[in-house]
Ligand SMILES: Cc1ncc(C[n+]2csc(CCOP(=O)(O)OP(=O)(O)O)c2C)c(N)n1
C-alpha cells in the first residue's frame with residue numbers, strides 16, 4: 001500500500017518539521033489545536049522546542065524572538081487568535097523577521113462557529129496589520145498540499161525575510177485523506193541568507209542587490225539593533241525620508257521581483273473556455289467537482305485554482321479572464337477574494353458565490369452558477 | 379595593574395555603549411532612566427559578560443528606548459510584549475543572558491499577563507522594571523503603579539485605583555529572584571542587577587525612578603533634583619523599615635532583595651523534555 | 666464520478682462517530698482505494714450532534730463531503746430526522762433500534778446495534794464499531810481484513826481486543842441478516 005490517512009493539521013505539523021521548523025509557540029484554539037498537539041510531541045524528538053504561551057499575542061512575539069535567535073519558527077491559530085497576533089505580525093514585517101503564521105480559518109466574526117469552516121480571513125491576512133507592507137499568503141486545498149505549502153511557506157519566509165501566512169480552513173485542517181508524503185530528499189529546504197562580512201561591516205537592513213539583506217542570529221558576534229520603528233540600514237530608528245523611502249521601496253520590491261517563485265496557481269482548460277471558475281482552499285474542491293460535472297454536460301468551463309492569495313496574482317487572473325465574459329468566484333465568505341478579482345477583471349464579469357454560515361459551498365451551487373453564467377450570456 | 383575608578387568607568391562606557399553612533403539620547407535632562415542604563419552596564423561588567431552574550435530586549439515607552447544605546451544584541455519590540463519576545467529568544471539561545479527592560483505600564487498593564495506567566499515558568503530572563511509611576515512617553519497618564527489619589531492627565535480628579543506592588547506580584551507569580559532599589563541608590567541597584575543576571579531562573583529588579591516631566595509636574599513634586607531627593611529620603615533598607623513605627627512606614631520605598639530561591643529553570647527543564655522525547659524515539663515508541 | 670461512494674455516520678457526540686469514520690476511511694485506503702473523511706460536530710465534546718462523512722472512490726476525490734449519501738448510519742433520532750432527506754433514492758439506511766424510534770422509511774435496516782455491543786463487549790461505546798462491521802458485512806464496501814487492520818490502528822491502545830470482538834459481531838450479524846433476507 002502506498003499512502004496513508006492523514007489529517008490536514010497533522011500534515012501542516014509534519015511539513016513544518018520537514019522544512020526545518022524547530023520552534024513553535026501557540027495558544028490552543030479550534031481548529032488549529034491539533035497542529036500544536038502534534039508539534040508538542042514531535043518537536044523535542046528532533047531537538048526542537050515547543051511552548052504553549054499565555055495568549056496569541058505572546059505566541060507571535062515568542063516566534064519572532066526565536067527567529068531572531070536563529071530558529072525557523074511558526075505559530076498556528078484561528079480567527080480570534082489571528083486578530084490578536086496582528087500587531088506583532090506587523091512587527092515581523094517591519095523588522096523583516098522570517099516566520100510562518102498558520103491560520104486555520106473558522107466561521108466568524110468573534111467566536112463565531114468554532115468547529116465550522118470559513119474563508120473569512122482572506123482580507124485580514126492581507127490587511128490585518130496597520131500600515132503598508134507586503135505579505136505572502138498561501139492557501140492549500142488538500143492534505144498533501146498543506147504539507148507542501150507549509151514547506152514552501154518556510155522557504156519563502158527565510159528566502160525573503162518576511163512573515164508568511166498559511167491560510168488553511170477548518171475543512172482542510174480537520175479533513176483526513178489519503179496522502180503520500182514526499183521522501184525527505186525530494187523536499188527542497190531553503191535557509192536564510194547569511195554573510196561572512198566582519199561584524200563592523202554588517203548592516204542588517206542593507207539595500208543589497210537582491211533586496212533581501214542577510215540576516216544573522218543574535219549571539220553570533222554581530223551585535224545589531226532590531227526595532228519596530230522605521231530604521232536605517234543598521235536598524236537604528238530614523239525619521240529621515242531618505243532612509244524611510246528606500247526601505248519601503250525595497251520591501252515591496254523584494255516580493256514583486258520574485259513573483260514567479262511566489263505565485264502558485266493551477267490553470268486548467270482556460271484556453272477555449274466560455275466561463276472560468278476561480279477558487280482556492282477547500283472551496284476549490286467543490287469548484288473542481290462542479291467544473292467536471294459541467295464539462296460532462298458539454299459546457300466549456302475553465303478552472304483557475306489559486307495557491308497564493310497574496311500578493312494577488314493579478315496578471316494570472318487577468319490573462320485567464322481576458323476573452324471571457326463570466327468569472328465565477330466561489331468562497332466561504334461574502335466576496336473577499338471576489339473583490340480582488342473584480343478589481344482586476346471588472347465588476348460586471350464577476351459572479352460571486354459566497355457563504356459565511358459555516359457550511360461549505362457545494363458543487364451544486366457552483367454548477368448552478370455556471371449554468372446561470374453561461375445562459376445569461378447566450 | 380590597578381585601574382583607577384574613573385578610568386574603569388570610562389572603559390565601561392567605551393565598551394558597552396554605542397557611543398559614537400547613537401548619542402545624544404532621547405530622554406529628558408535629569409531623567410532617571412539613564413541611571414538604570416548605567417547600572418545595567420556596570421552590572422554586566424561586574425559579572426564579566428562579553429557584549430556578544432548579552433541581549434537586551436525592551437518594550438515601548440521612554441524606558442523602551444534603552445537598547446538603542448547599549449552595544450549588545452538589542453531588540454526594541456512592541457508595547458508590553460518584550461518578555462514574550464525574550465521567551466522565544468531564550469528558548470533557542472539558552473546560553474545568552476537576556477535582559478528585558480520595561481516601564482511600569484509596559485510590564486504591568488498591557489504586559490501584565492506576560493509578566494506573571496514568565497515568572498510562573500521561571501524562565502531565565504532578567505526583568506528590569508523602571509517604575510516611574512506613570513506613562514512617561516505618552517505624556518503622563520496614570521499607570522498600574524500610580525499611587526491612589528495622585529493626579530495624572532487621565533486622572534484629573536485624582537486616581538481611584540490601587541497601585542500594584544511589583545515585587546510581591548513577582549514573588550507570588552513564582553520568580554526566583556526579586557529585588558528593589560532606586561535610581562538614587564545607583565550602586566546598590568547595579569549590585570542587585572548583577573545578582574539578578576547571575577540567577578538561574580526568572581529574576582526581577584524594580585528600579586524605582588521618577589518622571590519630573592510628566593508626573594512630577596502634574597503632582598507639583600518639583601524638579602528632577604527634588605524628586606531624586608525624595609528617593610534618597612524615602613528609600614530605606616528592609617532592616618531600617620522593620621525598625622520603623624507603623625505610622626512612619628507608609629511613604630517609604632523599601633530597598634533590598636526580597637526573594638532569592640532555587641527553583642528549576644525553564645530551558646533546563648525543556649532540555650530534559652528533549653532527552654525524554656528522543657529516548658522515546660530511540661525505544662521505538664511513538665509516544 | 667459514478668464510482669464515488671458516500672457514507673454518512675451520524676449520531677451524538679461521545680458515540681464514536683468520528684473515530685468510526687476514520688476507521689472506515691483507513692480501511693478503504695488499505696483496500697487500495699482513495700478516501701476522504703470529514704466531520705461536523707458542535708463546540709461541545711459530548712451530547713451535541715456529531716457526524717462523520719467518508720467518501721470512497723477509485724479515482725480522485727474532489728468534493729470531500731457527502732452530496733447524496735449511498736449509506737446513512739443513524740445512531741440517534743435527531744440524526745435520522747435530519748439526514749434522511751439527502752440519502753440517495755436507493756441508498757441504504759441503517760438505524761440503531763436502541764436510539765431511533767421513528768423510522769422515516771419502511772426500507773430502513775433497523776437493528777439493535779447498541780444492544781449487540783453491550784452483549785458482546787459490555788460497553789455501549791463499541792456500538793460504533795459493531796455498526797462498522799455490520800455496514801461492511803452488508804455492503805462489501807471494504808474488506809474484513811482491512812477493517813480489522815484499521816480498527817487495530819485507530820482504537821485507543823489496550824482496547825484492540827474488545828473492539829475487534831465488536832467488529833466481528835457486526836460482520837456476523839450482517840451475515841445472518843443477509844441469510845434472513847434471502848429466505
Ligand atoms: C499597543 C499600544 N498601545 C499604546 C501605545 C502607546 N504607548 C506608548 S508608550 C506607553 C506607555 C509607556 O509607559 P511605561 O510603560 O510606564 O513607560 P515609560 O514611558 O513611563 O518609561 C503607551 C501607552 C503603544 N505604543 N502600543
Ligand code: SF4
Nearest residue numbers: 405406409440514589
Ligand atoms: S518623559 Fe519622564 S520618563 Fe520619559 S524621558 Fe522624560 S523624564 Fe524620563
Ligand SMILES: [Mg+2]
Nearest residue numbers: 481482512514
Ligand atoms: Mg512608566
